[in-house]
Ligand SMILES: NC(=O)C1=CN([C@@H]2O[C@H](COP(=O)(O)OP(=O)(O)OC[C@H]3O[C@@H](n4cnc5c(N)ncnc54)[C@H](OP(=O)(O)O)[C@@H]3O)[C@@H](O)[C@H]2O)C=CC1
């Protein structure tokens with residue numbers, strides 16, 4: 001297959017490698033000439049995961065047309081804040097039937113739309129759209145360490161197409177029809193990873209981390225159910241799996257960002273020192289938009305938003321969380 005991968009950050013590079021190793025020809029769109037030159041001439045991305053030698057099946061370009069011409073499938077891996085811009089940029093160069101899979105994790109600011117909804121609005125064809133998410137740190141996937149993921153689409157045919165496309169003997173793919181649940185889990189786990197980073201950053205330990213992950217999962221499930229997704233998705237790879245991977249991993253940018261904020265650093269400091277995305281910083285705002293729309297309470301998300309965007313004191317925020325009214329663990333059951 002000829003596959004166009006749009007976005008040459010860590011995850012776009014890792015997925016290109018996976019596809020190249022899987023025997024596909026990859027046209028990787030990057031926005032910087034230096035990245036394109038290095039991938040084409042030295043088979044390495046100079047900015048992300050630069051120690052890995054990339055498959056010779058990967059060809060890079062800064063041209064959307066050059067990446068998308070003749071593509072049998074399109075893989076979207078730009079930051080979630082650029083979903084609409086990316087959909088608009090590719091629309092002139094793909095057919096009405098070309099399958100498109102979105103691998104970015106977030107929710108559109110303002111509208112509260114999920115990436116797949118943004119793409120549907122911009123390029124149409126809900127049935128050819130899919131999303132991919134799971135506990136998949138690029139640093140490990142690119143080194144072909146055994147991982148698994150979920151591919152979701154409203155069309156079983158599209159889900160199966162991408163399941164086959166990405167599956168290798170080190171990358172196991174499961175299908176789902178719950179795009180809403182998978183995308184909300186993806187955005188949510190990043191916020192909880194920031195909370196865990198904040199917690200370790202102020203010297204709290206593993207009990208606090210377990211509390212945040214477990215009650216974070218409860219928040220995630222409430223919102224998924226309210227938005228029309230299947231709460232069972234939260235128990236799977238895209239939910240619990242990715243929550244564990246992100247909250248406990250040395251690789252997680254979101255967790256690291258939380259630790260930095262606890263030390264008095266800002267999002268700009270994080271971006272300047274890593275040139276990477278910490279998607280949870282935006283997601284704590286966008287998920288709150290959805291929570292307000294659907295009348296769902298998200299106490300941990302709200303604390304993260306207050307600390308990251310309003311300068312709330314982390315220790316005081318933790319005390320406020322702890323002093324909420326006492327409750328039954330699973331109400332409604
Ligand atoms: N890293 C991972 O392990 C995983 C990431 N994801 C998701 O994949 C998505 C992409 O993240 P990731 O690959 O990690 O990115 P990185 O954090 O590794 O790199 C940032 C990427 O964003 C690009 N970028 C930044 N600002 C702009 C802009 N204004 N216009 C166009 N491109 C811009 C950068 O391009 P440039 O280098 O030219 O600045 C670079 O490609 C995110 O939604 C993330 O949550 C999902 C699963 C795993």
Ligand SMILES: O=C(CO)COP(=O)(O)O
Pocket residue numbers: 105134135136137138190193242245246251252253254255277278279
């Ligand atoms: O989504 C990821 C792993 O599944 C990557 O998480 P971070 O963005 O926190 O590094």
